[in-house]
Amino acid sequence: MLQTFTVKAAFNGQRLTDVLARQESMSASLRKQIRLHGRATADGLLLRLIDRVSTGQVIEIDDGEPTVVAAASHSLQVLFEDDWYLAVNKPPGMVTHPTVHDHLPSVLDETGRALRAVGRLDKDTSGVILLAKHAHAHHAAVSHPLRKLYIGLCHGLFQTKRVTVEGPIRRSNQQYLRRVVHPDGKAARTRILRLAEDKTANVSLAAFRLDSGRTHQIRVHALYNGNPLLGDWLYGLNELEDIYPGKGLVTASRAAEAALLYSAAQLRLDDRMQRQALHALTLSFIHPADGRRVRITAPPPDDFRRFIISSFETGLSETCIDVGDQLGLEGV
Numbered sequence: 242m243l244q245t246f247t248v249k250a251a252f253n254g255q256r257l258t259d260v261l262a263r264q265e266s267m268s269a270s271l272r273k274q275i276r277l278h279g280r281a282t283a284d285g286l287l288l289r290l291i292d293r294v295s296t297g298q299v300i301e302i303d304d305g306e307p308t309v310v311a312a313a314s315h316s317l318q319v320l321f322e323d324d325w326y327l328a329v330n331k332p333p334g335m336v337t338h339p340t341v342h343d344h345l346p347s348v349l350d351e352t353g354r355a356l357r358a359v360g361r362l363d364k365d366t367s368g369v370i371l372l373a374k375h376a377h378a379h380h381a382a383v384s385h386p387l388r389k390l391y392i393g394l395c396h397g398l399f400q401t402k403r404v405t406v407e408g409p410i411r412r413s414n415q416q417y418l419r420r421v422v423h424p425d426g427k428a429a430r431t432r433i434l435r436l437a438e439d440k441t442a443n444v445s446l447a448a449f450r451l452d453s454g455r456t457h458q459i460r461v462h463a464l465y466n467g468n469p470l471l472g473d474w475l476y477g478l479n480e481l482e483d484i485y486p487g488k489g490l491v492t493a494s495r496a497a498e499a500a501l502l503y504s505a506a507q508l509r510l511d512d513r514m515q516r517q518a519l520h521a522l523t524l525s526f527i528h529p530a531d532g533r534r535v536r537i538t539a540p541p542p543d544d545f546r547r548f549i550i551s552s553f554e555t556g557l558s559e560t561c562i563d564v565g566d567q568l569g570l571e572g573v
Contacts (some may be wrong), residue, residue, distance in 0.1 A: 244377070244530075248298045257281060257300070258290040266529060268380040271304060278305030306375055315351040320369055321537045325378040325530060326359075327352060330539040331370045333516045337361040348372070359383060363457070365472075368521025369539035381529035388525045391449040391459055392436070392541070394518035394548060395468040396478055396502050396510070399445055400495075404433040406462040408492070410455040419475060420457045421490070422465050429453045431462040437553040443502070444471065444510060446553055448522075459519060467491050467499030471548075472514035478507055513548060520545055 244265075252260045261267040261275075272290060275281060281288040282301045294300065321328040331337070331348055337358050339347045348370060349356060356372040357379040371387065373379035411426030413419040420426075430452040437446040445468065449459045460476040463469055469477045480490050481503040491499045525536040541549075 244302045244304075246300055246302075248294045248296055248300060250296045252294070253296040254293055256290065257288055257292050257294050260294055260300075261290070261302070265377075266381050266384055267377055271376050271380060274306065274376070275302060275304050279303045280305075304375070304377070317348065317351050318539075320539055321535065323530075325374055325528070326382070326535075327356065327372045327374065328369055328524070328537045329372070331362055331367055331521075332542060333365045333367045333544070336364045337370060360387060360454075362521055363460075363517070363519075365516035366519045366521065367539075367542050367545070368519075369524045369537050370521070371524060371526070371537075378529065382526055385527050386454075388523075389451060389521060390523040391451075392520050392522050392545075393447055393449060393459065393463065394471045394514065394545075395445045395447055395463055396471060396507050397443055397445065397468045397499070398438050398440065399433065399435045399447065399466075399468060402435045404435075404466060406431045406433065406466050408462060408465050410458060410461055420455065420461050422461060422492075427453070427455060429455045429458050429462070431458060433463075433466070437549075439552045442510065442552060443507065444552060446549060460517060464490060465492055467495030467502075469502075471518040472511045473517040473519075477517070478503060478511055514544060516544070518545065518548070 246265055248260060249264055252264050258272055261272055262269070276290050280303050281290065283294065283298050288294070288300070317332075318330040319327065320330055329348065329352060335345065336347045338349055338361065339354075349358065349372075352372060356374060357376070359371040359373055359379060359382040362368060362370055368391070371382065373382055407430045408422035409424060409426030410420050410429045411423045413421045432450045432452065434448045435445055436448055438444070447468075451458055455461075457476065460470055460473055464476040464480060469480065471477075481499050520541045521539060522541070523536065523538045525534055527533070528535050
């Protein structure tokens, strides 16, 4: 990776290693790699990381890592690409990383194994996923939380237009893959905005913002609120077949109402989706190269579009307008 930057006045007279850490947000491991395998120059002269630099100096860094080039041909829709990042629209049914359990191509198989995924999406969740092309790009992205907005189709109607679900999440004692709301879990909060509802079919379209990043958080909290996602095999409608207030899967205040959702009509909605109805709609992040906020939007796949068009009066383009602002995302 080659990177060029100008030393800011606030870092005048500081050691280069400190400028790399504080101004450029480079990790300790990357600075070590530069020291051992790369080089730093200013005006054509080599610099040591312990050398002091001055305001206005233009520093060129080569970390010695080969430049990663995304695969020239792959099946994924490219949403954004530059020398630092590649963002693609992941279809449902594809895992982010290669695993021993899935023999179908993963996102990284398609785009290039040397890329680094910044976060991940569940196999059956569609939407935008960000890939870093080098170590510094990855470190910079994970050091500043990504802003993400999801949309989902849920069983039942929400009690209010805006709902905040708070419930600590931990791994289940009964099933390794499963997560549950439990007092001993890690703090988790999900903000939900109802976008549309079909009272006849008893189904809602909602937007989700995560204030934390726990595994399966939206799916767990949607169930906990008594509005499981359509088609969710792990946290879906089947969990409501034998629900009762003390079971813990649904918050006590919503358990009785949620129990009524388990019906043949609602099960038919699951059959229409054939996967958890969750889509990562938008993602934004601060670009480390110039400090600008990059916003990326992933069009929902056909199964999502067909369901919305057939079930709600509003179109996708309308439902997504200002959703970020309404959830306090400042236009994400």
